[in-house]
Amino acid sequence: MTDFKGYLLDEFLEDYQEGHLTRREALKLIGAVTGSLVLANVILAACTPAPQAASPAVPTSTSAPAATSTPEPTPAPSEPTATSTAEATPPPTGEIEASDVEFPGQDVTLMGYLARPVGDGPFPAVLVCHENRGLTEHIKDVTRRVATAGYVGLAVDLLSRQGGTAAIGDSSQVPGVLGNTPQDQFVQDFVSGWRWLQTQPYVQPDRVGMVGFCFGGGVTWRVAIGLPELRAAVPFYGPHPSPEEVPNIQAAVLAIYAGNDTRINQSIPVIEATMQQNNKVYEKVIYPNTDHAFHNDTGARYNAEAAQDAWARTLAWFEQYLKS
Numbered sequence: 580m581t582d583f584k585g586y587l588l589d590e591f592l593e594d595y596q597e598g599h600l601t602r603r604e605a606l607k608l609i610g611a612v613t614g615s616l617v618l619a620n621v622i623l624a625a626c627t628p629a630p631q632a633a634s635p636a637v638p639t640s641t642s643a644p645a646a647t648s649t650p651e652p653t654p655a656p657s658e659p660t661a662t663s664t665a666e667a668t669p670p671p672t673g674e675i676e677a678s679d680v681e682f683p684g685q686d687v688t689l690m691g692y693l694a695r696p697v698g699d700g701p702f703p704a705v706l707v708c709h710e711n712r713g714l715t716e717h718i719k720d721v722t723r724r725v726a727t728a729g730y731v732g733l734a735v736d737l738l739s740r741q742g743g744t745a746a747i748g749d750s751s752q753v754p755g756v757l758g759n760t761p762q763d764q765f766v767q768d769f770v771s772g773w774r775w776l777q778t779q780p781y782v783q784p785d786r787v788g789m790v791g792f793c794f795g796g797g798v799t800w801r802v803a804i805g806l807p808e809l810r811a812a813v814p815f816y817g818p819h820p821s822p823e824e825v826p827n828i829q830a831a832v833l834a835i836y837a838g839n840d841t842r843i844n845q846s847i848p849v850i851e852a853t854m855q856q857n858n859k860v861y862e863k864v865i866y867p868n869t870d871h872a873f874h875n876d877t878g879a880r881y882n883a884e885a886a887q888d889a890w891a892r893t894l895a896w897f898e899q900y901l902k903s
Contacts, residue, residue: 583762583797583818675726677719680733682775685767690736690743692719694726700781703901706769707734708791708798710875711754713744717877718792725790728894730901731782735772737765737798757794765798766805773806786810786901788830790893791817793872796835803830811900813893816871819846822853831860833896835874835889838867864892 677694692714696702705725709718714736725732738744738756747753769789777784788811791799796817803812804820809830816836832854836844847863854861866873866885873882874889 583758583760583765583794675723677723677726682772684739684771687740689768689771690714690739691772692722692734692736693732694719694723695731695781696726696729698781700731701783702729702731702781703783703786703788703897704773704776705730705732705897705901706772706787706789706802707732708765708769708789708795708802709734709737709744710792710872711757711794712750713738713747713753713757715744715877717875718795721790721792724890728897730788730897731776731779733772733776735768737768739768754794762798762801763805766801769798769802770806773808788812788897788901791815792874793817800832803828803832811897813896815874815889816840816843818843819850822849825850825853825857825859828854828857828859831896831900832862833892834861834863835893836863836865837869837871837873837885838865839869840871843871864889 675694675696677692680691680693681688682691683689707718707722707725709715714734718734722732722734736743737760738747738753741747741756744753747756773787776782776787785808787806787809789799789802789809790813791797792815794817796814797819798817799812799814800817800820803809804824804827807827807829811833812828812830813833813835834847834850836847838844844865847865851861851863866882866889869882869885870880872878872880874886875881876883876886
């Protein structure tokens with residue numbers, strides 16, 4: 580079982596137990612990941628759902644035991660949740676250019692969404708990794724926010740080999756495809772995206788960062804391991820890498836966490852200690868009384884206050900490590 584397959588199974592089981600998914604929804608999602616509805620039934624039979632009331636929005640707090648400190652941010656736009664669909668958000672006019680793109684991958688033509696400031700540049704680049712539902716309108720919106728902040732944003736569709744996210748009619752099947760894909764392929768697809776960006780005249784070819792959410796937060800950690808040129812990484816509540824892989828990380832990492840997300844947060848002490856032992860730049864921000872996927876402004880767990888602050892900190896991190 581891959582790290583991401585186990586991560587997705589744990590996520591859907593937790594969502595079911597907490598009442599975020601009905602039994603039918605959980606059965607479809609877990610069945611897509613395991614490839615067996617019979618096994619999905621067995622797994623769910625051992626779980627008892629316990630719906631909980633949604634947590635109210637509260638002020639945020641930070642914890643940063645790393646080598647550098649996070650600049651004080653100014654609140655900025657909001658963000659998106661893993662189990663909902665989004666209405667298309669129209670891009671700003673006159674400030675950025677945005678469109679679907681195709682570019683060469685290692686063994687396939689890859690698909691993605693590109694947004695960049697109007698002008699010749701060159702501009703630093705920020706790679707964007709989607710959640711476990713693929714390249715949704717929400718992630719395209721996040722990519723446009725990246726461009727509005729002065730970066731060339733590229734969201735890679737990790738379902739390119741299946742014809743792209745939009746080609747999969749039943750969105751509940753997307754996590755199953757992702758969960759059964761070799762995780763090294765995710766890294767290679769983002770490396771391919773960066774190599775393509777480096778050939779574009781409007782891109783600064785030595786300045787690249789990355790941000791990802793949930794499943795995409797885990798991919799962000801893995802790209803930080805596999806792409807030495809990555810200068811800055813901001814994984815939002817994604818699964819951590821193993822300690823033995825940490826020495827390969829060169830990027831400055833700002834890790835964003837939700838206070839109620841015990842499944843992810845239980846491994847914070849290990850990754851924090853390992854990053855410090857290896858003299859890596861690492862800071863964390865934990866938002867109390869917020870849930871996994873709080874940054875997704877299209878989902879039920881969205882927390883506007885935390886999402887706005889987290890995005891402001893993300894942009895401040897990129898400002899420090901990509902523009903200075």
